[in-house]
Amino acid sequence: MGEIILVRHGQANSKATDEESYDRLSDLGHQQAKWLGDYLRDREGAFDKVISGSLRRHKETAAGIGYENPQIDPRLNEMDYFNLGQALEDLHGVPFPGPDEFAGHVPQVMEAWHKAEIMGVETFSSFEDRVTSVLQEAASPGVRVLCVTSGGVIGMIIRHLLNLDPTRMAHVLLPIMNSSLHRVHVIPQGPILASFNAVPHLDRDDRVHARTHY
Numbered sequence: 229m230g231e232i233i234l235v236r237h238g239q240a241n242s243k244a245t246d247e248e249s250y251d252r253l254s255d256l257g258h259q260q261a262k263w264l265g266d267y268l269r270d271r272e273g274a275f276d277k278v279i280s281g282s283l284r285r286h287k288e289t290a291a292g293i294g295y296e297n298p299q300i301d302p303r304l305n306e307m308d309y310f311n312l313g314q315a316l317e318d319l320h321g322v323p324f325p326g327p328d329e330f331a332g333h334v335p336q337v338m339e340a341w342h343k344a345e346i347m348g349v350e351t352f353s354s355f356e357d358r359v360t361s362v363l364q365e366a367a368s369p370g371v372r373v374l375c376v377t378s379g380g381v382i383g384m385i386i387r388h389l390l391n392l393d394p395t396r397m398a399h400v401l402l403p404i405m406n407s408s409l410h411r412v413h414v415i416p417q418g419p420i421l422a423s424f425n426a427v428p429h430l431d432r433d434d435r436v437h438a439r440t441h442y
Contacts, residue, residue: 230371230414231422232363233275234382235264237289239406242327242442247310253288260407260430260438261292267429268293273372279362280376281305289407290376298376303358306378311348312337319346327442334401338394352394359384367412367419379404385412389421400424406440 238257244250253261280290281304290298313324316337325333341352350358359381366373383401386392389412392400404410404425411422430438 230367230369230373232366232373232375232412232414232419233272234385234410234412235289235293235374235376236379236382236404236406236408236410237261237283237285237376238264238292239440239442240285242440247308250310251284253285253292256438256440257285257406258288258292260440261289263429263435263438264407264409265293268374271428275374276371277366278374278376279304279366281378281381283378286376286378293376295374295376301362303362304375304377304381307355307380308348308350309337309380312341312346315346315348316340330442331402335395335398338398338401342394355380356384356388360388363388363412363419367414369414369416371414382410386410386421386424389419403441405430406442 237253238260239254240257241250241252241254278290278295278298279301280286280298282300282302283305286304313333316322317324319340322333322336340346344351363385366375379401382404383397386400387397405427407427409426410424412419413422427439
């Protein structure tokens with residue numbers, strides 16, 4: 229059996245209002261990555277391949293885990309949510325949400341994007357195609373792959389595996405924690421979701437503060 233472990237990056241600059249300023253780990257994000265690296269070395273076997281998106285927060289997370297030179301694949305990069313949010317505001321007058329308002333905003337963005345009412349730098353279908361192509365290439369029998377990526381990519385992979393509609397995909401996206409693990413097992417019938425949103429490296433009373441979503 230093969231296995232793909234998807235890792236969401238550590239906490240980034242959550243106070244940012246654009247993609248460029250968001251794209252760097254906070255001090256806590258660096259610590260989350262280090263704790264995750266310690267856990268993986270203690271509890272997991274070796275990976276045959278380590279792949280990272282090309283964004284700064286991806287590469288910083290991979291380095292914190294212990295992989296300074298992962299294979300870089302831009303197909304693991306996040307959707308451009310800031311531009312999508314601006315497009316939704318321009319179209320429907322929905323303001324960009326504050327930190328506690330994403331639960332209502334994300335489903336609206338996913339539905340409008342899926343219907344091609346809005347677009348950032350790519351369409352919903354092109355985002356889906358590039359993400360699922362990575363999954364298909366990584367899903368090899370007997371091969372273990374670690375992918376460092378973002379919540380939207382993980383949500384899209386789960387949409388593909390479980391055949392979720394855009395609203396249910398949004399509901400999957402919302403609880404994904406920083407530095408969380410998501411396992412996909414590769415069986416003869418194809419890839420299947422084995423676990424979701426695990427943070428075993430944060431399962432201590434003195435690390436409760438590090439269980440962040442943004």
